[in-house]
Amino acid sequence: MSDGKNTLTTAVYDLLRKAIIEQALKPGMRLPEDTVGEQFGVSRTIVRHALVRLENEGLVVTQRNRGAFVAEPSKEEAQQIFEVRRILENEVIRILCNRIPDTGYDQLRSHVRNEEGVRGKDGPVSIRLAGEFHVLLAELTGNEILARYVSEVVIRCSLIMSLYARSHSSDCAVDEHSQIIDAIQSGDAERAIAIMDHHLGAVQGRAELARQPDSIRSILSHYGKELAQ
Amino acid sequence: MSDGKNTLTTAVYDLLRKAIIEQALKPGMRLPEDTVGEQFGVSRTIVRHALVRLENEGLVVTQRNRGAFVAEPSKEEAQQIFEVRRILENEVIRILCNRIPDTGYDQLRSHVRNEEGVRGKDGPVSIRLAGEFHVLLAELTGNEILARYVSEVVIRCSLIMSLYARSHSSDCAVDEHSQIIDAIQSGDAERAIAIMDHHLGAVQGRAELARQPDSIRSILSHYGKELAQ
DNA sequence: TGCAAGTAAATTGTATCCAATTGACGTAAA
DNA sequence: TTTACGTCAATTGGATACAATTTACTTGCA
Incomplete structure (x- = not known):
């Protein structure tokens, strides 16, 4: 998956991906750019690129001016x-x-x-x-x-x-x-x-x-779709 | 494909994608960030994000410190x-x-x-x-x-x-x-x-x-794989 | 008490700036 | 003539600064 070229971006991407696979990052969790950046010691620029890649894979979703979240598949x-x-x-x-x-x-x-x-x-x-x-x-x-x-x-x-x-x-x-x-x-x-x-x-x-009850967030986001901009 | 949210990034992404589909941008062509940015009146930041998305789809390939190129599938x-x-x-x-x-x-x-x-x-x-x-x-x-x-x-x-x-x-x-x-x-x-x-x-x-003869670039890039870092 | 409006804080969107790397050109030595 | 080296231009890698937007809180009024 990672091509091993853009070392920093790819490193952050790999780490986030692994964290999601291992369910350390749970669906619905926020992924603020600067929090993640501080955690790994890189700037938001790097984190943004990693998040773009993760969004393309359907692992995170982003809302404009709101930020990135771990995806919650319906x-x-x-x-x-x-x-x-x-x-x-x-x-x-x-x-x-x-x-x-x-x-x-x-x-x-x-x-x-x-x-x-x-x-x-x-x-x-x-x-x-x-x-x-x-x-x-x-x-x-x-x-x-x-x-x-x-x-x-x-x-x-x-x-x-x-x-x-x-x-x-x-x-x-x-x-x-x-x-x-x-x-x-x-x-x-x-x-x-x-x-x-x-x-x-x-x-x-x-x-x-054996599906669990929906989380509050995913329930409300479902209804929210009808209101949203 | 485009989710219509990140308007600017998505717009550039859509335009580049369409240009590639319609073969206006041909395989092997360079896509310098600031050239593309000037063309569309946006900064490199936007173009970079669009290129990241296109790379994920396999439509462009990037070389570290060299830039992005329209992909030339082997x-x-x-x-x-x-x-x-x-x-x-x-x-x-x-x-x-x-x-x-x-x-x-x-x-x-x-x-x-x-x-x-x-x-x-x-x-x-x-x-x-x-x-x-x-x-x-x-x-x-x-x-x-x-x-x-x-x-x-x-x-x-x-x-x-x-x-x-x-x-x-x-x-x-x-x-x-x-x-x-x-x-x-x-x-x-x-x-x-x-x-x-x-x-x-x-x-x-x-x-x-009816395949055409390989371009110089694609031939050499094939051999280059054995040398590269 | 409850609601509404306004303000402040947090976060992303975008642009710009500096550093690092690459490739090309030109010059000099063998 | 050819190769090696060094300098320079072009381009990307990454960080930071500012603008825009959203959310949350607080204040004021009924």
């Missing part, structure tokens, strides 16, 4: 993001069944071992690793554009789970990750897709069923 | 973008066969009439309209995230055609657009997808077969 948005995620990830599986780099399975198995290593600890790390498994799958297709889009929807799903799901402990069942690898390796594309589809359905279902 | 990138475009647009068709708003067909037919109105003139307008047909299809799914991704790959395809295709006159055959609408309206999803797939294949093929 239920409709959540539905749409999940739909796109399933489209993309099913296709990732289909591609991987046709072509996968030599080291692919090693990388995947190794990643799952890492996930198992932190099993039980419902900390931010396990949340991040679960998402990164799906990004790794997409990267193995060799299609960088596809991988970028998967990365975007995965992280937005993380935001959705943070808003709507009761427990984030196991957004992804590690077992199912293993099953997906097995299915790809067996070359049975249809079965692999079925498992992935079921896996994502489970994640989505957890968000739908 | 052949590999072009291949990847087309692959993602087919994935997304096939799925758009599949969705539209299941659900399409009441006014959908009217909007589509109306758009095709516009395209026919400028037929023959190989100007920038026909190029833009051809792309917007595909974006309109995506928007009719009601899935904004999906529509945004389609919009991104469509415009990047416009960049690719500008680089590699001999004639941009008819990136899309208007007849085929009508056929696609017919197929969706008939409810035959498989046929509709087949037509869309063929349609995109034709566009892609035109880029592959």
Whole structure:
């Protein structure tokens, strides 16, 4: 994601992004430019650029003259993001069944071992690793554009789970990750897709069923849309 | 695409984007911040923000301390973008066969009439309209995230055609657009997808077969990747 | 007490300024 | 002639200053 060029801007961008993934920054939280800037020891200019990038990814929303906030995806948005995620990830599986780099399975198995290593600890790390498994799958297709889009929807799903799901402990069942690898390796594309589809359905279902009550802010902002300028 | 909030930044962003779509700004062209700023009567700050957004979409690339350039997708990138475009647009068709708003067909037919109105003139307008047909299809799914991704790959395809295709006159055959609408309206999803797939294949093929010789810059930039910092 | 208006504080929008880096040109030495 | 070096112009990287806008508080009036 980060191209490692604009060091300062990219550094702030990466930090904010990671903080959002790990749900340290929660949906609806304000992100005042100078507060963030002081925190990282940079000027507002840098923070602004980072926020622009995050807004493009749908991770933050900005209101004119009001500032930036961590995004609070509505239920409709959540539905749409999940739909796109399933489209993309099913296709990732289909591609991987046709072509996968030599080291692919090693990388995947190794990643799952890492996930198992932190099993039980419902900390931010396990949340991040679960998402990164799906990004790794997409990267193995060799299609960088596809991988970028998967990365975007995965992280937005993380935001959705943070808003709507009761427990984030196991957004992804590690077992199912293993099953997906097995299915790809067996070359049975249809079965692999079925498992992935079921896996994502489970994640989505957890968000739908166990959704928390809306926060005050998101409730009011919903009504506010009808008044606003 | 543009949210109409940050008026100045968004205005510059929209103008640059449109200029790239219509191939007035050609791949490899420089986009110096103050030149662009003077042109539009705004300061570099505004232009910078617009360029950041365009870079996120893959329409421009920036080199540290060197500036921004209109992107020159490599052949590999072009291949990847087309692959993602087919994935997304096939799925758009599949969705539209299941659900399409009441006014959908009217909007589509109306758009095709516009395209026919400028037929023959190989100007920038026909190029833009051809792309917007595909974006309109995506928007009719009601899935904004999906529509945004389609919009991104469509415009990047416009960049690719500008680089590699001999004639941009008819990136899309208007007849085929009508056929696609017919197929969706008939409810035959498989046929509709087949037509869309063929349609995109034709566009892609035109880029592959009639590709122009690489520019010096894009050739050297390819080798340069092995040296760079 | 409750509401309204006005004022002050906080925050973003934009422009400008200085520093750092890059590329080009020209000059000199081998 | 070619290469190496040094200087200069052009451009971006980043910080700061000022203007505009919004929000919150306070004051005054009914």
